[in-house]
Amino acid sequence: MKLLPLSKEIRRSFSLKLAMPAMAFVCAFAVGTSAHAADVASTGQVHILRTQVPEIVSSGGAAVTGALAASQHLKLALNLPLRNEDELDSVLQQLYDPQSPGYHKYLSVQEFTDRFGPTQQDYDTVVAWAKANGFTVVKTTANRRLVDVEGSVDTINRALHMQLATYHHLSENRNFYAPNREPTVDLGVPLLKITGLTDVNPRVNHLIHGNAQQHANALKHANGSGPSGEYLPSDMRAAYYGSGSLTGAGQTVAIFSYDGYYSSDVALYYSQTGMSSSVPVNNVLVNGYSGVCDAGDGSGTSPCDDGEQVLDIVNVIGMAPGLTQVLFYEGSSATDILNQMATDNTAKVISSSWGGGDFGSADDPIYKQFAAQGQTFLNATGDSGAYNSQTWAAPSLDPNILDVGGTDLNTTGPGGAWSSETGWSGSSGGYYKAAGYSIPAYQKTAGVITTTNKGSTTLRNDPDVSAEANFDNPTVSNGSFETGYGGTSFAAPRWAGLLALANQQSVAAGNGTVGFVNTKLYTLGLGSTYHSLLHDVTSGSNPPQAGSGSGFKAVAGFDLVTGWGSPIGAAFINALTTP
Numbered sequence: 001m002k003l004l005p006l007s008k009e010i011r012r013s014f015s016l017k018l019a020m021p022a023m024a025f026v027c028a029f030a031v032g033t034s035a036h037a038a039d040v041a042s043t044g045q046v047h048i049l050r051t052q053v054p055e056i057v058s059s060g061g062a063a064v065t066g067a068l069a070a071s072q073h074l075k076l077a078l079n080l081p082l083r084n085e086d087e088l089d090s091v092l093q094q095l096y097d098p099q100s101p102g103y104h105k106y107l108s109v110q111e112f113t114d115r116f117g118p119t120q121q122d123y124d125t126v127v128a129w130a131k132a133n134g135f136t137v138v139k140t141t142a143n144r145r146l147v148d149v150e151g152s153v154d155t156i157n158r159a160l161h162m163q164l165a166t167y168h169h170l171s172e173n174r175n176f177y178a179p180n181r182e183p184t185v186d187l188g189v190p191l192l193k194i195t196g197l198t199d200v201n202p203r204v205n206h207l208i209h210g211n212a213q214q215h216a217n218a219l220k221h222a223n224g225s226g227p228s229g230e231y232l233p234s235d236m237r238a239a240y241y242g243s244g245s246l247t248g249a250g251q252t253v254a255i256f257s258y259d260g261y262y263s264s265d266v267a268l269y270y271s272q273t274g275m276s277s278s279v280p281v282n283n284v285l286v287n288g289y290s291g292v293c294d295a296g297d298g299s300g301t302s303p304c305d306d307g308e309q310v311l312d313i314v315n316v317i318g319m320a321p322g323l324t325q326v327l328f329y330e331g332s333s334a335t336d337i338l339n340q341m342a343t344d345n346t347a348k349v350i351s352s353s354w355g356g357g358d359f360g361s362a363d364d365p366i367y368k369q370f371a372a373q374g375q376t377f378l379n380a381t382g383d384s385g386a387y388n389s390q391t392w393a394a395p396s397l398d399p400n401i402l403d404v405g406g407t408d409l410n411t412t413g414p415g416g417a418w419s420s421e422t423g424w425s426g427s428s429g430g431y432y433k434a435a436g437y438s439i440p441a442y443q444k445t446a447g448v449i450t451t452t453n454k455g456s457t458t459l460r461n462d463p464d465v466s467a468e469a470n471f472d473n474p475t476v477s478n479g480s481f482e483t484g485y486g487g488t489s490f491a492a493p494r495w496a497g498l499l500a501l502a503n504q505q506s507v508a509a510g511n512g513t514v515g516f517v518n519t520k521l522y523t524l525g526l527g528s529t530y531h532s533l534l535h536d537v538t539s540g541s542n543p544p545q546a547g548s549g550s551g552f553k554a555v556a557g558f559d560l561v562t563g564w565g566s567p568i569g570a571a572f573i574n575a576l577t578t579p
Contacts, residue, residue, distance in 0.1 A: 067165055305477050385543050
């Protein structure tokens with residue numbers, strides 16, 4: 001699938017202007033201690049949920065075309081905020097401080113819920129409110145963070161004191177639905193967000209089929225085992241790990257997906273490349289999702305486009321061929337998928353190559369739960385160059401995830417060692433104020449942000465690391481083996497497989513899984529052994545492919561095209577897993 005430039009509303013909206021008159025409420029106090037508490041205001045027992053109206057609506061960039069049919073049914077997720085977030089932040093610091101007695105003493109789902117989840121009383125209150133207002137409660141969650149409900153549009157409008165309207169996007173010539181004003185909830189406990197009230201944000205994967213010229217240019221630097229020298233997963237293991245004995249044995253990796261796939265397409269990939277795998281791929285259908293393979297955007301339309309899903313599976317396994325299993329999570333809601341990954345707590349490494357949809361800042365509590373439980377969440381940054389209003393998509397830039405950019409790799413030959421690497425022009429990175437994330441502590445350390453890399457000293461910067469993503473990779477889609485694909489969609493699962501190798505080694509040494517690696521990664525990047533642990537990519541740039549800005553250049557050390565670079569196999573794993 002070709003990735004189209006992303007529209008402005010995919011980023012988190014902070015505008016409080018409304019396209020239609022809204023009920024006026026005096027904001028008596030901010031609810032909770034979360035960084036997102038400003039999104040909720042309250043007067044007495046009535047809560048106003050901020051930033052639920054998309055910016056494209058509040059700014060006048062969309063025209064009202066009517067009301068959403070009152071009889072139509074929608075699935076919503078009522079998100080409750082965490083408790084005691086200051087304490088949680090302290091716990092997370094201790095979990096990843098080798099000098100702390102709490103180092104890598106991760107919490108179970110129950111322990112996390114008891115200490116930081118909503119109270120049982122608050123959760124029961126939300127469930128009771130939903131039922132009293134005509135919703136069907138579809139699912140409750142073990143961490144008490146989500147109440148999944150279903151109801152008619154009429155039920156939703158009445159319960160939330162707003163109307164779901166249909167809109168036409170004036171600049172992108174497409175239609176969507178959204179609230180006409182910020183919802184209000186007659187509820188005595190706070191809600192962080194209600195997911196599912198709009199479909200304004202297209203779901204996009206970070207996979208591109210290069211044109212003939214892009215493909216030809218990429219093949220000039222490709223020395224892989226595939227057709228015309230394209231790279232296969234086995235080439236990635238050879239280049240980024242080498243001939244070591246780690247296989248990911250005993251480990252489970254999860255893959256996030258908005259879409260299903262054909263298992264026959266995975267089998268076709270292996271038969272066409274001469275590769276094989278005995279790793280079970282087990283599907284997890286979230287919240288009633290059908291698992292149907294569609295056009296690659298979660299729309300349910302034909303024909304099937306599962307090139308993204310296939311490449312995710314084979315590249316994770318290619319790097320870690322001895323995994324216990326791959327769990328393939330499929331669903332229509334990012335929030336539901338992420339939360340189930342956290343409450344299942346089976347996979348300790350999670351890879352996502354999707355953006356848009358209902359990804360947003362309200363998912364940050366889930367990323368913190370991942371970190372508290374020793375889970376690593378990796379995210380492909382995108383393929384549209386440097387971030388701006390048209391090229392950034394959530395969840396990129398969240399400080400509690402590992403963001404993976406792209407490179408152009410050259411090896412010594414088929415199945416050969418790493419030879420050289422440059423920054424890939426499509427590698428999304430940089431910083432973006434409207435994403436809403438301040439610079440995290442691990443990027444504040446002297447030497448990370450410099451005048452040379454031109455990073456922000458106040459905002460979160462991307463990417464953290466990178467891997468091969470040029471137009472010299474094959475995949476299979478709808479029964480067809482195809483070449484000439486690229487995108488950070490390839491980079492994220494490759495890093496995910498490598499971290500599964502690290503987990504195998506770390507667990508065997510009695511140190512638990514590596515979990516949230518960013519703090520350790522940046523420490524290694526600033527250390528004297530950096531160049532023996534990671535390939536420092538110092539050439540290439542990422543001009544934005546839409547919107548404004550000139551992009552960034554890859555430079556020595558950390559940069560906003562490739563982050564700290566790509567891994568040097570066993571040396572990096574040894575350093576990452578040593579307390």
